Amino acid sequence: xARASVTNVPDDHHILRxxxxxxxxxxxxxxxxxxxxxxxxxxPGEAYLSAGWLDMYGGNRDERLRQAAAAYDASPLHIxxxxxxxxxxxxxxxxxxxxxxxxxxxxxxxxxxxxxxVAVRQYRDDEAELLALLADDAWAECVTVAACKA
Amino acid sequence: xxxxxxxxxxxxxxxQTVIGETPPDLIRNSPQTSSAGNLTAEKVRVSAKPGVARSxxxxxxxxxxxxxxxxxxxxxxxxxxTSQVAMHxxxxxxxxxxxxxxxxxxxxxWEEVDPIPGIASFNxxxxxxxxxxxxxxxxxxxxxxxxxxxxxxxxxDRLTIECFPGDDVRWVVSHxxxxxxxxxxxxxxxxxxxALLAPYGPEKWLALQ
Numbered sequence: 404x405a406r407a408s409v410t411n412v413p414d415d416h417h418i419l420r421x422x423x424x425x426x427x428x429x430x431x432x433x434x435x436x437x438x439x440x441x442x443x444x445x446x447p448g449e450a451y452l453s454a455g456w457l458d459m460y461g462g463n464r465d466e467r468l469r470q471a472a473a474a475y476d477a478s479p480l481h482i483x484x485x486x487x488x489x490x491x492x493x494x495x496x497x498x499x500x501x502x503x504x505x506x507x508x509x510x511x512x513x514x515x516x517x518x519x520x521v522a523v524r525q526y527r528d529d530e531a532e533l534l535a536l537l538a539d540d541a542w543a544e545c546v547t548v549a550a551c552k553a
Numbered sequence: 554x555x556x557x558x559x560x561x562x563x564x565x566x567x568x569q570t571v572i573g574e575t576p577p578d579l580i581r582n583s584p585q586t587s588s589a590g591n592l593t594a595e596k597v598r599v600s601a602k603p604g605v606a607r608s609x610x611x612x613x614x615x616x617x618x619x620x621x622x623x624x625x626x627x628x629x630x631x632x633x634x635t636s637q638v639a640m641h642x643x644x645x646x647x648x649x650x651x652x653x654x655x656x657x658x659x660x661x662x663w664e665e666v667d668p669i670p671g672i673a674s675f676n677x678x679x680x681x682x683x684x685x686x687x688x689x690x691x692x693x694x695x696x697x698x699x700x701x702x703x704x705x706x707x708x709x710d711r712l713t714i715e716c717f718p719g720d721d722v723r724w725v726v727s728h729x730x731x732x733x734x735x736x737x738x739x740x741x742x743x744x745x746x747x748a749l750l751a752p753y754g755p756e757k758w759l760a761l762q
Contacts, residue, residue, distance in 0.1 A: 423662070423667070424656075424663075425657050425662060425663065425664075425667070425694050426694055426696075427694065428692060428694070428704050428706060429653075429692035429693070429704070430692050430706065431649060431653075431689065431690040431691065431692060433653055436692075437706075439694045439713065440713060440725065441694060441695070441696040441702060441715070444697050446666065446697045447697070447698075481664075483661065483662060484661075485662050531723060531736070531738035532737065532738050533736075534725075535711075535725045535727040535736035535738070536727070536736050538727075539711055539734060
C-alpha cells in the first residue's frame with residue numbers, strides 16, 4: 404500500500420489548532436477573547452500536537468477558514484460549535500519553540516480522515532511559559548467555529 | 554460533639570472547617586465500589602451547611618455513568634462546595650460563577666475525551682479566591698487533566714492560574730515588554746499567590762471596577 408506523503412509545511416503558511424470551548428480565554432461574561440495555554444497541552448499519551456494546514460485550501464482567508472471547519476466537521480475529529488481555532492504562522496510558531504530550545508517539525512501528514520492534517524513534532528508541553536507565548540502571541544489569532552461557518 | 558459555628562471562627566480556621574486542609578474533614582474524594590458491585594463510584598461528601606452534624610450531610614455519587622449524568626452530578630457538587638464559602642463571595646459574584654460553570658460543563662461544550670473536573674482542583678481554586686480577597690471574577694477553563702483554570706485579562710496583559718489538588722497552583726503572567734512578548738511562571742501554594750504576584754501589579758487584573 405502506498406504510504407501517504409509527509410511534507411514540511413512552508414514557514415510562511417498558517418496552521419490552525421482546534422480549541423474546545425473549555426480551553427478558550429474568556430472574560431467574566433463568558434465572551435471569547437483568545438485561547439488558553441491549555442489548548443496547547445498534549446493529552447495523556449499524545450506524542451505530538453495535532454493541527455490543520457489552513458493555507459492548503461484555496462480562496463481568501465474567510466473561505467479557507469470555512470473549508471477548514473467543514474473538513475474538521477466531516478472528519479472523525481469532532482469540533483463543537485462553541486469551540487474555536489487558533490491560527491498561527493509556521494515561522495512564528497517555530498521561533499517561539501526555539502526560544503525554549505525546542506526545534507519543532509511541522510509536517511503535513513494527511514490522515515485521520517482530514518486531508519489537511521498537520522503534526523507538530525518534537526514538541527514538549529512541559530514549559531508553561533512556552534505554552535503562554537503560543538497562546539498569547541505566536542499562535543494567538545482566535546476564530547470561533549461559528550465565525551468560520553458564517 | 555456539636556461542630557462550632559463556622560462564621561464565628563477566625564478566617565484561617567473557617568478555611569479549614571469549610572473547605573478543609575489536607576485531607577479535609579468535610580470533603581473527601583475516595584474511590585468506592587457501589588452497592589451494585591459493578592460500578593466504581595467517586596464519592597463526594599459535602600455538607601449541606603457548614604458545621605452541620607455528620608448525619609445530616611448530603612452525599613453526591615459520581616459513577617461511571619454516561620457523560621451527561623457525570624457532568625450534571627459534578628456540577629451540583631461544585632456548586633454546593635462554592636456555597637459553603639458563600640460568606641466570602643458576593644451574591645452577584647457567586648451567581649456569575651455558577652453561570653460560567655453551567656456553560657462550560659454543559660454536554661454541548663464538554664468533550665467526551667476530557668475527564669470530569671475533580672473536586673480537589675476546584676477546592677484549591679476556591680481557597681485561592683478567598684486568599685486573594687474581593688477580586689474580579691475570572692474567566693474559567695479546564696485543562697486536559699480536568700484541572701480548573703482561572704484567567705484574568707487586561708488588554709494584552711494576562712494572568713492565568715491552574716489549580717491542582719492539594720492547594721498547589723501554577724501561575725503564568727504574560728505581557729509585552731519593550732515590544733517583545735514575555736511570560737513568567739511559577740508553582741506555589743495558593744496562600745502564597747498574592748505575594749508572588751505583587752511585583753506584576755495584579756490590580757490591573759483583579760481590582761473590582
